[in-house]
Amino acid sequence: MNSDPYRDWVIENLAKPGKSQTGLANALGxxxxxxxKLVSGKRQLKTSEVARAAAYFGVAAPSAETRPALGGLVPVPVAGRAEAGMFREVDDLDQSDPVMLSLPPDEQFPNARQFAVDVSGDSMTDLKPRPILPGDRVICVAYEDVAHLVPLRDGMVVVVERTRDAGQFREWSVKQIELYQGRTEFHPRSTNAKHKPIVIDHDASADNGVAVEIIGLVRRIVNEVPLS
Known part of the structure; x- marks a missing residue:
């Protein structure tokens, strides 16, 4: 597995007396x-979590500088599956080592973390100018790494995470943004009428106990051509 310096830093500090995964989880909320998932490489430590993790460990935070060498490749994990309407129990998600891709850094955001998501279902099959089809793999940059550079705007295609029951169940889906006065709407682009938009008023929290977060800005869509 390719090394993630934040992951290595977490594992090293968890080995210290009195430190545990449960304690770190409580510190991060x-x-x-x-x-x-973080220890197994299927989740990355968020930028906003680094300072709290450092405070829990009682150490200085590691450097966040990750710019690759010019022309080099960076490790990109296949972080999971996006399927609109499918909430999965977090504890039941695959805990095995993730598939790792070697890709060039994003040309526009070379310091942003990248991750890939495999797409299931037909919620984006009518996206223009290019549909996102079942079996496609979308390559994203972590939105929290670029949010200060790329404010939300109409037409942006993103990976949205919805969690419920205190984070025990999670849904990832690909949506296209529509902005209105006082609300943000995340729309499927499908001819299948069962898919509905996610509508968020002001504070980006649903009223039914479901938390909503943009985790990725979709930058590329890839697929493999079968040999036969």
Whole structure:
């Protein structure tokens, strides 16, 4: 597996007396299973979590500088599957080592973390000018890494995470943004009428206990051509 310096830093500090994955999860305000995913390489430590992790460990935070050498490749994890309407229990998600891709850094955001998501379902099959089809793999940059550079705007295609039951269940889906006065709407682009938009008023939290977060800005769509 390709090395993630934040992951290595977390594992090193978790080995210290009195430190545990559960304690770190409490310090970060996340479900303990998120720490299992971080240690196994299926989740990356968010920029906003680094300072809190450092405070829990009682150490200085590591450097966030990750610019690759010119012309080099960077490790990109296939982080999971996006399927509109499919909430999965976090503890049941695959805990094995993730598939890792070697890709060039994003030309526009060379310091942003990248991750890939495999797409299931037909919620984006009518996206223009290019549909996102079942079996496609979308390559994203972590939105929290570029949010200060790329404010939300109409037409932006993103990966949206919805969590419920205190983070125990999670849905990832690809949506296209529509902005209105006082609300943001995340729309499917499909001829299948079962797919509905996610509508968020002001504070980006749903009224039914479901938390919504943009985790990725879609930058590329790829697929493999079968040999036969």
């Amino acid at each position: 996340v479900h303990p299973s998120a720490m299992n």
